Amino acid sequence: MGMLNLVLSNFSRKPPTRLYPFDIRAPYENFRGRIIFSPENCIYCGICQKKCPPDAITVTKDEKTWELNVFRCIMCTECVSSCPKECIVISNERAKTGPKEYIKIVTPK
């Protein structure tokens, strides 16, 4: 009897799925979408590089560059919690797909 009830009650319901590309659910507040780096306060200490489990971050102190390999990043937020100057934040916006493997930020001297 249980199955018949399930099937019959589904007639009067809307589909539980969404028409994806047209109907996108707003991301949750805590959702780990993408890493955003702001170079203003960065001291290029390299702690994020040391903590990163998949070795996705490369920091060079002399040239003042910060590089993230987005194909390797696993969104664990170790860099976010370890940054002493709070330069790295995580946004709940979903990252756009594309062929670009690296996000490189160079601070002008």
Place this chain on the structure above:
Amino acid sequence: MTTVIPFGPQHPVLPEPVQLKLELDNDVVVGALPSLGYVHRGLEKFIDTKDYNQTLYICERICGICSAIHSITYARGVEQLMNVEIPERAEYLRVIWSELARVQSHLLWLGLFADGFGFESLFMECWKYREAVMDIMEMTTGNRVITSMCKVGGTTKDLSKEHIDIILKAIDNLEPQVENLEKVFVNNYTVKKRLVGLGVLSKQLAYDVGAVGPTLRGSGVHSDIRESPSWSIYKDLNFKAVIENDGDCYARTKVRIYELYECFKLIRNAISKLPAGEISIPVKGSPAAGAEAISRAEQPRGEVVYYVKGNGTKNLERLKIRTPTFANIPALLQMLPGIKLADVPVVVLTVDPCISCTER
């Protein structure tokens, strides 16, 4: 004369890459030989290059479905190694998330199992309910499957008042839905006809071959790591293991369905007792050279065992993982003889095989 038919590693019913060489006498299985090694990733060696905090993220990726409990078990192992005592709130939060992971895993399995014996609409129904749990996971931790909520020394995420209300509301919604599913899986004539008396594993045999989890409890052996003294928190939450005595596919299905109610009870009790305070403590230093620890936990599929050994540096000397499916494969081979070839997928699915776990 017997014929040998290979079952897997690519099979329409079983997406897991395990091969069983089935020896058939006409239509009846008389013997089975498993062959593993199709998805070995060498993760136990890979941790040589990572420190003990980074290793947690590798342990989490051993299995997609029980990732939360993998990371909790590893963290408990390292905490034991370094004599760290985590805050009480973190213990409760870990229980809440691991029970939510168990709910989604059991609903996933029920769906796959229904698909395995040809009940497509039931499969869709189970996965629809599972989606509510996945949404909670995403809302509270930030990811649907790989939650990364655990760390050595506590948890990385906290539950806010709103999150707790949402979880309680979702569980209240889910419980009548699971009762509906229970009616189908337990009372339906067609399902019973297909499952009762199939793939019987006796109590003594299940114990002798070292089965774990629902496979063992479905055969009537009272064994659940959540009742052991190392998990004293579950005793406070009034946990009772689910046991069925028949040892067939029907009994193993019932164990998983009744465990869902037990999970709901545990989550409710954990939330009502959730103490205030810190969620983690900073862990400094590294494990002592030669220090060893074993930590065990009950995953949806059964008992997982982590062995960790320190060498005085940040890196671990050795990490050894015994996953539940590895222990259940001998039990599976004992169930197969005597059943028909058409029933093999159903019996293989009842141990809930996770080969990526097994081969690591």
